[in-house]
Amino acid sequence: MLTVSAALAPSPAMVAANAENRLARNAAPALPSRGSIGVAGAPRQVPTSVALAGQVLNFAEGREIYAEGEAVRSFYKVIDGVVRTCTFASDGRRQIDGFHAEGEIFGLEMSDEHRLSAEAVTDCTVVAYRWAGLASFNGGDGETARAVFGLAMQCLERTRDHSLLLGRRSAAQKLAAFLLDLAERGGEDGGIDLAMSRQDIADYVGLTIETVSRTFSQFERDHLIALPSIRHVVLRNRSALVELAD
Amino acid sequence: MLTVSAALAPSPAMVAANAENRLARNAAPALPSRGSIGVAGAPRQVPTSVALAGQVLNFAEGREIYAEGEAVRSFYKVIDGVVRTCTFASDGRRQIDGFHAEGEIFGLEMSDEHRLSAEAVTDCTVVAYRWAGLASFNGGDGETARAVFGLAMQCLERTRDHSLLLGRRSAAQKLAAFLLDLAERGGEDGGIDLAMSRQDIADYVGLTIETVSRTFSQFERDHLIALPSIRHVVLRNRSALVELAD
DNA sequence: CGGAGGATTGAATGAATTCAAAGTCGGTGG
DNA sequence: CCACCGACTTTGAATTCATTCAATCCTCCG
Numbered sequence: 001m002l003t004v005s006a007a008l009a010p011s012p013a014m015v016a017a018n019a020e021n022r023l024a025r026n027a028a029p030a031l032p033s034r035g036s037i038g039v040a041g042a043p044r045q046v047p048t049s050v051a052l053a054g055q056v057l058n059f060a061e062g063r064e065i066y067a068e069g070e071a072v073r074s075f076y077k078v079i080d081g082v083v084r085t086c087t088f089a090s091d092g093r094r095q096i097d098g099f100h101a102e103g104e105i106f107g108l109e110m111s112d113e114h115r116l117s118a119e120a121v122t123d124c125t126v127v128a129y130r131w132a133g134l135a136s137f138n139g140g141d142g143e144t145a146r147a148v149f150g151l152a153m154q155c156l157e158r159t160r161d162h163s164l165l166l167g168r169r170s171a172a173q174k175l176a177a178f179l180l181d182l183a184e185r186g187g188e189d190g191g192i193d194l195a196m197s198r199q200d201i202a203d204y205v206g207l208t209i210e211t212v213s214r215t216f217s218q219f220e221r222d223h224l225i226a227l228p229s230i231r232h233v234v235l236r237n238r239s240a241l242v243e244l245a246d
Numbered sequence: 247m248l249t250v251s252a253a254l255a256p257s258p259a260m261v262a263a264n265a266e267n268r269l270a271r272n273a274a275p276a277l278p279s280r281g282s283i284g285v286a287g288a289p290r291q292v293p294t295s296v297a298l299a300g301q302v303l304n305f306a307e308g309r310e311i312y313a314e315g316e317a318v319r320s321f322y323k324v325i326d327g328v329v330r331t332c333t334f335a336s337d338g339r340r341q342i343d344g345f346h347a348e349g350e351i352f353g354l355e356m357s358d359e360h361r362l363s364a365e366a367v368t369d370c371t372v373v374a375y376r377w378a379g380l381a382s383f384n385g386g387d388g389e390t391a392r393a394v395f396g397l398a399m400q401c402l403e404r405t406r407d408h409s410l411l412l413g414r415r416s417a418a419q420k421l422a423a424f425l426l427d428l429a430e431r432g433g434e435d436g437g438i439d440l441a442m443s444r445q446d447i448a449d450y451v452g453l454t455i456e457t458v459s460r461t462f463s464q465f466e467r468d469h470l471i472a473l474p475s476i477r478h479v480v481l482r483n484r485s486a487l488v489e490l491a492d
Numbered sequence: 493c494g495g496a497g498g499a500t501t502g503a504a505t506g507a508a509t510t511c512a513a514a515g516t517c518g519g520t521g522g
Numbered sequence: 523c524c525a526c527c528g529a530c531t532t533t534g535a536a537t538t539c540a541t542t543c544a545a546t547c548c549t550c551c552g
Contacts, residue, residue, distance in 0.1 A: 087410060089492050095413040097406060110399040115406070134399065137392050145391050146383050149398065153356040153380065156402045160343060160361070163409035164333060167341040167452040171540070198499060206413040211540055213500050230499070230549080246335050417508070444531065457508055459532050476517075476531070 054127035059083075059120035066107065068117040074128035075108035081124020082195040085116040086203065096204040098158060099196060101185060105151045110134050121196050166206050171215045174205040177245040179225065183235055192233040300373035305329075305366035312353065314363040320374035321354035327370020328441040331362040332449065342450040344404060345442065347431060351397045356380050367442050412452050415492075417461045420451040422491040425471065429481055438479040 056079070059065055065076065068087060076083075083100040085107070097116050100106040106118055112133050130136065137145060165177050178201065182192050194201075202209045216233075219225045224241055226234040235241060302325070305311055311322065314333060322329070324346050331352050332342040343362050346352040352364055358379050376382065383391060411423050424447065428438050440447075448455045462479075465471045470487055472480040481487060 091492075093414060095410055097409065108399075110396065110403060115403070134392070134396055137395050142388070142391070145388070145395070146380070149383050149391070149395050150356065150380055152395065152398055152402060153354075156398060156405060157356060157361070159402060159405045159409060163343065163405060163412055164341055166409055166412035168339060168449075168454075203413075208414075208541060209499080210501085210542080214540090217500070454509060455531080456510080456533085460508095463532070 054129040056125060056127050058125050059123070061120055061123050063120045065118040065120060065126065066114050068114055070114050070117075072107070072109050072112055072114055072131065072133055075105055075131040076118070076126045076128050077105045078102055079125040079127060081126075082121040083118055083124060083126065084121050084196070084200060084204075085118045087116050094203045095206075096200060098162060099200075099204065101195075104158075105155065107131075108148075108152055108155060121200065171205075171207050171211050172218070173245055174207065175201075175212065175215045175219070176224075176241045178205055179233060179235065180238070180241055180245055182233075183238075190234065191228075192235070194231045194233060300375040302371060302373050304371050305369070307366055307369050309366045311364040311366060311372065312360050314360055316360050316363075318353070318355050318358055318360055318377065318379055321351055321377040322364070322372045322374050323351045324348050325371040325373060327372075328367040329364055329370060329372065330367050330442070330446060330450075331364045333362055340449045341452075342446060344408060345446075345450065347441075351401065353377075354394075354398055354401060367446065417451075417453050417457050418464070419491055420453065421447075421458065421461045421465070422470075422487045424451055425479060425481065426484070426487055426491055428479075429484075436480065437474075438481070440477045440479060 054074075054077070057065075059081075065083065078100050080102060083106055084096050085098050085100065086094050086096045088094050098106070099121065107114065108131065109115060110133055137148065161181070165174060169177075179192065182194075186192055196204075198209045198212050202212045205212070207215075216225070216227060219241075220227050222240075224235075224237045224244075226236055228234060300320075300323070303311075305327075311329065326348060329346045329352055330342050331344050331346065332340050334340050344352070345367065353360065354377065355361060356379060383394065407427075411420055415423075425438065428440075432438055442450075444455045444458050448458045451458070453461075462471070462473060465487075466473050468486075470481075470483045470490075472482055474480060
């Protein structure tokens, strides 16, 4: 149902009720954006321009896209909005593995069931590409394979950065790094639009919501940032933040 | 110098002074092993059996294999011994991204310079495969591409697990998870041979060396483990450890 | 305008770190 | 062969930082 193309090879015939999408540089349509991770800015570069058919799907804020343990049938690219991938510990604590914004992919896994769940942080539009584990990598032509590989490597790099962020760092270091990352991904200086709640941020950087709040307030008192509204951050002293972050 | 084959395609002609190696299931030669991560056991399965030429290299304990910032010319597979990949914060703190044992790869990166450095935890033997970023993915035949892709996905999974480990978890949870991971990778039950120092462990799980030591001692007092020698751990109550880890 | 969920702030607690000292182990040289 | 040295590890006490628990404050929506 979710999938359209045969294993990574375009097959327009199967593109039924839904629009076809191309996995290409700047391919995202200009939908009214309610929530980029950072500010609207330069689209994230994807190192491919390969035609790949997929099915466009919409999810309302908070909706689950797939659950931990569910069979892997697709991987996804974000067209608009923000998605989080996460796991839940036995005591209920949530750990957010990553936020995925326009142009980024998620859900690409080797095993046959998802190790993480995915949820819409904001209302969002994604494209599902048929994918059922490593076997799916077989058929595609060289260029498609290369595209998917590039995307996987991008995930790997982001995940690596994340685990370095979580290592032995203070709350201030983590949050400075988090904000700088958002600013970089968002594109322009000036303001960052937070797509996610404080709780999301806390679960991403491995802190409590109170510590996140306190640290942001401290940053503001120190004139490192301004918080004109609850979901908007302005970097006032980027170099000091960089210094802090490491 | 380090590289032997043309981009991921076997080219025996270039295999000059050094032995050729095949990236295959159970390909590792039976060298006298001084340091697997865990106990000697079932070889880590690699989901490929593709011929791939590479150059065999040896590194003494503590030696640097490549440095952060260095140009990416190869990725590596561990034949024997253990390798760590890590970064250094500006204040000198080290963060270990991963330990890589027999059969595992490291150093596969998309960018043109290494974001991490790699060092020999023990005396070790690795094979270097020519690799210069995403462009290297172009030439190979389908099967080689698939092999490399599978390896990249394996790295991704390990890195994901690591970042979940580092999130909001207590020292006991982190170390229980660490020991269970080693035990699983090592193969058999019974004993775990720690290839790495307490400092290495601390830098991997994001704790101080003192906390690692104290927690191990506490585990021993609680009969979760035994520590017959400094580099040897016996799991005495695996289910309790699993419970602890989450 | 009033309610509810999310965010901020405060005070007390607790876990991990830091600083400091003692113990262990392996290796080297007498 | 034994004693000593040095690096690594363990243990102890005090401190620090983030968490927990609790109360208040926004802000958005109905």
